[in-house]
Amino acid sequence: MKRLIALDMLRGYALVCIMLDHMPISELRWFTLANFAIFDAAELFVLLSGFLVGMVWLAVERKQGLRAVQWRFTRRAFEVWRALVFGGMLMALVSAGLLALDMDHTAIWHQYAIWVLENPIGFFGVLATMWLQPNLLDVLAVYVILLASVPILVPVLMRHPLSFAAGSFAVWCFAPVLNAFVPNHRIGGLLFNPFGWQMLFFSGIAMGLYRERIMPVLTQHRRLLTILSAGMFLFGTAIVVAAKFGEPALPVRDALRLIYGGEVGKWDLDGTRYMAIMGASWLVAVPLARIMERMAASRLGVALQQIGRGGLFSFLACVLLSVLGDAFQMNPPGQGIARRMAVDVWAMLTLWWISALWLRHGAPWQMSITLRRQAKG
Template sequence: MAAVVAPQAPKKARSARDPRLDVLRGAALVTIFVNHVPGNFYESLTIRNWGFSDAAEAFVLMSGVSAGLAYGPAFRPGGEVWSGLARAWGRAWTLYLVHLLVTLAVLGIAAGLALWFHTPGLLHMNGVDVLLGHPLQTLVALPLLLHQLGYINILPLYFVLLLAAPGLLWLGWRWPGLLMTASGMLWLVAGTFRLNVPTWPASGGWQFSPLSWQILFVLGLLTGIRLREGRRLVPINAWLIGITSAFLAMALVWRIVPAVGGPLNHGLMWLDEAGLPWTVTAFHKVWETAPRLFHALALAYLLSAIPAVRRACASVWLSPLALLGRQALPAFALGSVLAMLLQGIKTRTGEDLLLDSLMLAGGLSLQFALAWAKDRWPGR
């Protein structure tokens, strides 16, 4: 007698992974690594010299998109909220541990260079000197994120934003307009009144104020939600492409032509003196002021709206960047540690095009090798 096979429900088709997210995230990681070794020739070629924003904005925006895609479905009406909460906060805990590990590695590198290679320069850079001056207070502040070393302080921002992601995603499915309005108002108030998380024992605030930078993350979350629905957050139309292209061209000219940038900077100063909110007229990274924010959003919209960008990102030539983007966290952690090592070495060598080229190429090769190994790790 033939066995009776119960019919199986058809599997739900998985949506194809958008190659742009991985490739652009990989490009952002390369840019961050190059910029985190100041004084090398190649940093003059990175995006921060072509406009107002840099790879940090891209990193936060794409982190929001990734979180919306990965955790968003759990928070839609009828979704598995507790499962989504556990996954999002589990990822946040991983980010926290990675940040502490990178911090410990950087402190070890600074001490090792001074102890064995008579190169103490890194001990006096990037906030490491605070540990030497206030050891007990700093050892308490580091795990509390009240003190963060320079150049490795974006993960605490992502950690805090990911903790808030479940609530933001829940709102984003139900009242996206309300969420976007509240996010915009918080951004404006935080920038206008310089609101930030304080640091200790060194007085100051976080390099990235979460109250300001949340606007990029929220826009990323809403974009991820819309992508899950097969829609765009902002539709493609010719006039918007024209406006964003014109704004990006203006920003480029503003940056590279002093005869144009000078008068425009004075114009912003005049607007500031006339009473326009500071967060609209200033160029400040801590509070993600308007010129940086608008530049990042214009660039993101244009890259997402041009079909040729998607085709290019799907090509085999850019697959190394896609690989790096898929393994963003381990690549970023290794890159941060290597960048601090190279900073310490450069305190002795100064500017040297050949040496800088070899060091940067070696550091990027190690990151690609780690991403390749991690991508093929069993049970990854």
């Protein structure tokens, strides 16, 4: 399967944004995706993950068959679950260490540090059953559920794409009601509603599965689709920008609210956010494709590619760096812009360095283990 360097770059950019967004007093968090788009890095991460699932499914099924690709994604769901559990334990221990050093931080709840020390087995249990999803890692919980459904639902999507799309939309419509039935420590189900976010994830999968067949048809209507996509993206941007202006932009905000109907919720995946990121995906893939390729080939783009290719390992690194970066920026209190900016730069460089080390040493080692297992099988 040929790698798409722009895809890797965007995945890396999403992880950098996630890291900075979770550092409350970061200086660079005011320049992340959420500041100029109605969606944020979480939607970008899920959509790109779905797209990659679709591409990998096609490549593996063609070479090894249906059972092999189903087993691959079953195993991948387990790997993400394992990362959620052990990542949650490690994050809580890091938080406990920081508190022991009298370094306050607000990126995560301090109670995790108390639980992991007072009752580590119980804390492990609530993570393993996904009864509790620590903040910063909560998106992995919905990712586990979605990946676990891939071996069953992707064959259905490939056989009956239109019926699947209709069913996915119907589930999304009732997402808040369905999520309330999911056993969880909080009222209302999981924070990231899997019944809502599945529509974005499977949209990404469909894009990965059908892009070679559908793009020639869509490009015949390139101008119209570009205008519509730009309109959807800019509409979302107008909502975000108008909110930043506050009272002076109230007439504009009221006019926009007549169209989108009020609050644009993230956790159930509001339709406005979905339409905006789908519009952005067309803009990136078609009219801006060459620009994205050139950006991905630049030095900064290559660094972001390495972060993106680090995948799950890079995600865990970005979460832990969020906690550390937050602590470094808060302690001592009253730091100036320059010092907080230095922490931002340190966090980004460290994320890149860790990801590059993983690609050079960790990923080949992991691949060798996989190949040995396949040889024994």
